[in-house]
Amino acid sequence: MKYIIAIIRPERLDAVKRELQKLEVNRLTVSSVAGYGAQKGHLELYRAIEHEANLLEKIKIEIAVEDHFLQPIIEAIKTGAKGNDGYIGSGKVFVLPLEDVIRIRTNEAGPDAL
Amino acid sequence: MKYIIAIIRPERLDAVKRELQKLEVNRLTVSSVAGYGAQKGHLELYRAIEHEANLLEKIKIEIAVEDHFLQPIIEAIKTGAKGNDGYIGSGKVFVLPLEDVIRIRTNEAGPDAL
Amino acid sequence: MKYIIAIIRPERLDAVKRELQKLEVNRLTVSSVAGYGAQKGHLELYRAIEHEANLLEKIKIEIAVEDHFLQPIIEAIKTGAKGNDGYIGSGKVFVLPLEDVIRIRTNEAGPDAL
Amino acid sequence: MAIEAADTVWVLISSALVLLMVPGLALFYGGLVQRKNVLSSMMHSFVAMGVMALEWILIGYSLAFSEGNWFVGGLGHALLNGIDVYSVTGTIPTYAFVAFQGMFAIITPALISGAIVGRVKFKSYLAFIALWGLLVYAPVCHWVWGGGFLTGKALDFAGGTVVHITSGISSLAILTYLGKRRGYGVDSIKPHNVTLTLLGAGLLWFGWFGFNAGSSLAANQIAALAFITTLVAPAAAGFVWMALEWYHLGHPTALGFATGVLAGLVAITPASGFVTPIAAIPIGVITSFVCYKAVELKGRFGYDDSLDAFGVHGVGGITGALLTGIFASVGSATGLLLGNSSQLLIQFEGVAITAIYAALCTLLIGFVLIRTIGLKVSESEENIGLDKTQHGEVAYNI
Amino acid sequence: MAIEAADTVWVLISSALVLLMVPGLALFYGGLVQRKNVLSSMMHSFVAMGVMALEWILIGYSLAFSEGNWFVGGLGHALLNGIDVYSVTGTIPTYAFVAFQGMFAIITPALISGAIVGRVKFKSYLAFIALWGLLVYAPVCHWVWGGGFLTGKALDFAGGTVVHITSGISSLAILTYLGKRRGYGVDSIKPHNVTLTLLGAGLLWFGWFGFNAGSSLAANQIAALAFITTLVAPAAAGFVWMALEWYHLGHPTALGFATGVLAGLVAITPASGFVTPIAAIPIGVITSFVCYKAVELKGRFGYDDSLDAFGVHGVGGITGALLTGIFASVGSATGLLLGNSSQLLIQFEGVAITAIYAALCTLLIGFVLIRTIGLKVSESEENIGLDKTQHGEVAYNI
Amino acid sequence: MAIEAADTVWVLISSALVLLMVPGLALFYGGLVQRKNVLSSMMHSFVAMGVMALEWILIGYSLAFSEGNWFVGGLGHALLNGIDVYSVTGTIPTYAFVAFQGMFAIITPALISGAIVGRVKFKSYLAFIALWGLLVYAPVCHWVWGGGFLTGKALDFAGGTVVHITSGISSLAILTYLGKRRGYGVDSIKPHNVTLTLLGAGLLWFGWFGFNAGSSLAANQIAALAFITTLVAPAAAGFVWMALEWYHLGHPTALGFATGVLAGLVAITPASGFVTPIAAIPIGVITSFVCYKAVELKGRFGYDDSLDAFGVHGVGGITGALLTGIFASVGSATGLLLGNSSQLLIQFEGVAITAIYAALCTLLIGFVLIRTIGLKVSESEENIGLDKTQHGEVAYNI
Ligand SMILES: Nc1ncnc2c1ncn2[C@@H]1O[C@H](COP(=O)(O)OP(=O)(O)O)[C@@H](O)[C@H]1O
């Protein structure tokens, strides 16, 4: 099993969710993070102080999946996160190994619990 | 070593912490996330617009542990998170491999640093 | 590749970022978490109710890196997070294996995408 | 002519109260939108304090209140020409009267912003309210209060027609161009901060005492009457809205209570100095019920009057105007219940003419804007949010 | 009888100020609770503007102020019967008097909500405040101000006894049924947003000028006196609370300052028109000290007066009432310091009778509610929070 | 002497409005700082309501307004000695006058807190404002309004010199000791909550009607004039600031609009009762432009006037004072445009003397504090934030 962590632009969340739903993937965990990356913040003037607005709002999506689902899900995330205008700061997908998963309610474990 | 990620209902956090304390596990990291899962949001009417409230507030707990502690901790989380009324949306526990851990203050590394 | 998760004191974030920039590491993801650890909250009196303020604000930094970068990055985090006054609650660094990473915008995968 | 000091105090403090309604409205609306649009939404109200105040001083006041014809005032008082510190209107300094009326000119277009959140270009919004103030607000104000053809006929104590019907109907009209927000009907467009909305409702109610009771323009018994009806009607309306939700949806929401209060405030506006405090109860109850149903219908018709500017101000304003024709009973004002059926007819006329006029003008302004500077932001700007794309800032930073 | 225009303005604007205290209280309390209970907590205040305003118009005013016996007024003015737009009370329109007094009837039960956050069914809360308004507020108001047996004897300028002692003591009484919140003494019940609380404190202080200085019911020297004492006492009390915290806990908290200010406002309420501005200083200082100790004791006794409704309003109200008997020196009011020891006795009597009466009635109402619709939510509802379980909404969405 | 009831109402309600500016300022500043400093920043304003109110009653009022010499008043009214409930000042009770003036003494030092956020010890702040109130505020107030050497010469209707120049210049002066915040110019010092700032701006504008129009101390035509100019100037100034940002930075920010409004309010303060509403437009426009440039220069000179206390209050206050000397035209006040060039000179003199005096005193106080209890927190305290280190609390808990 894999534990996918994707960092995307906040405004693409709805699109990513739509793509994932097409694959009937609808279990996931979302949180709000701040990202530093290739996408340099533009120079901002805030009250006459110039500074690089490099801390950018991002959305983090976490999905635990079975191995054979990995590729389609990555594709879905890519489609949703890129939109038509794939540009800097679109984000990244990280794939970590997942050893076990337990569904608390039913005590199921392993792939069944995903 | 393992890196445990548990997603639970917010109102069960205190109970989970109590269970973990019984095992003298009191190092953990908590954050607030939004979950989509089996637990479908009820249909909500908000100002006459019907929509599925499927983004649900959850709590994410992260605990790094030694291997032999894994099972008791999972049990503790299950006990605390389920309460008496184990129902949909109670959450999940994910177990990831953890290669190393460093305590910043002391430079200790590996299991000693947990 | 490794997926580094560091938990540090909020006030050390700027310093850690400065240290990382010296290594030209400037891609990372930051979020706000609450930590329970060795650093016991002081006893607090809030409106005459005594309780242990054990939930402490922390910053979580996530960095995906190539293996040979791991050590210098950990050192940089340690330097930045400890400051001159390395004391309880300075935090920890967790190292998880990372199997793959994909840059959404370019479809690059693996180390190139970091 | 000498001024009455107490009346002057009353109108001045009432003016300040009405100004405070603008931040109140900004909070009410701002809390209901998503985080990415909160400053945009609040700016729609705040910037009206800049644009409309200036327009009012320069020309609006003159168009509304200087001598003119049945339709609109003249330019006699443009740039406050002919008015100085010793000028008197009624029993108060003219400057106090200009300021008080100016506050109404400020808040009225801001009410419309509730319908259009998250999808209008800022510069188009500015152009819209400036034009709307000239084409809709100033003439209708002249009709009802400034010597125009409805003056002394339609009962409108504090602006049910002038303020709420014009803005409410215009909200609906402009939606024909704007359509829905992306993601309409989706979870994520829930209010980002209901505590702001409740605070806004509180400030609105507080300020509304100046709006209604100040409209007596004197510190007299009618002011006290308008004050107490402004307490009673929203109380009843808030309670009823909550009860309806409880019955229909299973829960009495805080937002529902606040919305009901607002509907009650709108409803009592035209009636406040003409009805007894006890009559304010049915006015609140009926309007709350009607607005509740109107908001419900929105769901069925599927238009996106995002924060119910039409559902509350339009429908509530119309209901209130008609109910004024039914319940009026104080002083020379008499309504249907006292056997004066003609008043209801006049109220109906006033409502219909105003509604049609406001709708047509709004459609015209919208049309011109679309053909020139555009009205709606791009899909991507809407996704990213107006705070970033229109104002280059975000409301909350860590 | 003719009205005085300036007095009318003063009472009307004061009424509006007192109404604004309700959102102020909602914010003060709302900021202190957890995120999951913030709307519930704010609704406890807001809904009082609906329920209590209606009850006041329909019957409360009559029970308090129409002719009756030593204990309670009659039904002569039920539904404001016998009052019309020309009615005069003192030098102001009766409608203004009814509205002003109505604001007090609204805020008083809302104060109690500070004790019971996070664990009461919403419908039970509604029933509670409605019954409490009839059984406790209206009679006690009649006793002290409406012609009842304390009228003209106990000194209570603006409602120390009528408002703060009744609500404060009732807060304590109702806790005997409610017990503690789950998780009491645990970290997570810290205030979720202290900025809201500070804003609430600011609005409360602002509104309190209407509460106290408006209680002169005329724009005269006594109003000015009550105004300045309402500035001085909370300033002193806020400063002292902060200093006590600094000394005992090592830090002067913003919340402590705000709590001290509130205690000072409560303390000066009965005294505001009877003492000099300089005497307001010891009144603020002493009350702040006493309330600080009372809140500390709470920790020792372990009852969960969650937001210190008893600790501040009950204890502060009693302290203020007694200090009024000591420091009174203006006009015909004379206290212990001027050698009139009997006044202190009368103050004590007023306090004791009111406290006992309020406690007994509250226990009775609580008992009836428990036996009928219940009072407390289930454990699981308390865990999940009242916003979701009682109101079906959450305050903050992403 | 008899009081005028209407004037009394006007001054009392204006006093309450000015007090509300303090929470308004707390929100305005609080929203602009980082989360870790928000309570500290708000406390800087709130605690002034405690400290300065007491100081004013005990001695400040006497130093400003009792008989003295050209430089400072005497101790004749210390502890409000010689004043009782029947004392009259002009047409109002002296207590009302003391309270009204006290509000100014409260808010003035709080304005300075905008310059120094995030790096001052709380106890040093307390000592600073207490000393500053005695050494700077009371004397300058005496000079301009209390019978001192500028009384009746420099035109300062509502405190441009007394309030804004003193506080603005002192903000700059104290920065010589304080330097920049750590992380100045870095991303993370952006405002944590702009909605709070907007609400604060709304409350400030609302309260400013009391500040300016209340300064007529009577419910007359001048009050109405000051009221309407206080509407017009900030409207123009807000609009201009927004336009400048739009042009220079590509976006009209909500924060920019609010800052412009504030600059306009500052500018019109000395002029409000002396100029026509139309003249208020250029006053707003020019001041907005000048302050905008001043804030821009800050970026170039690199001093950290964190929330632009100098840039808005200092620069705006000076600009407003000079423009008053140009545009004054009402009553006996005549400015340059009416051919009276000497007034501009007097204004200039008043500005220069006040600015130099305030700067020197502030430097002195700062020097003494540094040598005794210290001024600046440690690096680690600054990193952690003042809420935790100075007040032992945090604003937001989950
Ligand atoms: N190596 C990394 N480790 C952790 N987070 C990263 C890393 N690289 C990118 N990110 C996250 O992904 C976001 C997008 O990365 P960025 O380089 O800006 O995008 P893109 O590669 O599409 O141009 C960043 O803001 C950051 O949160």
Ligand SMILES: Nc1ncnc2c1ncn2[C@@H]1O[C@H](COP(=O)(O)OP(=O)(O)O)[C@@H](O)[C@H]1O
């Ligand atoms: N495969 C998954 N990947 C990531 N997060 C998941 C996954 N499955 C569940 N979750 C998280 O766990 C929460 C609980 O899951 P849900 O299916 O609702 O609970 P249950 O299995 O107890 O019915 C979800 O809201 C989501 O945050």
Ligand SMILES: Nc1ncnc2c1ncn2[C@@H]1O[C@H](COP(=O)(O)OP(=O)(O)O)[C@@H](O)[C@H]1O
């Ligand atoms: N085993 C663990 N699992 C998860 N998080 C941990 C663990 N140990 C520490 N942490 C996180 O690191 C933070 C710092 O840990 P703490 O023990 O207080 O610091 P230190 O080791 O420097 O004294 C904690 O607040 C917690 O968020």
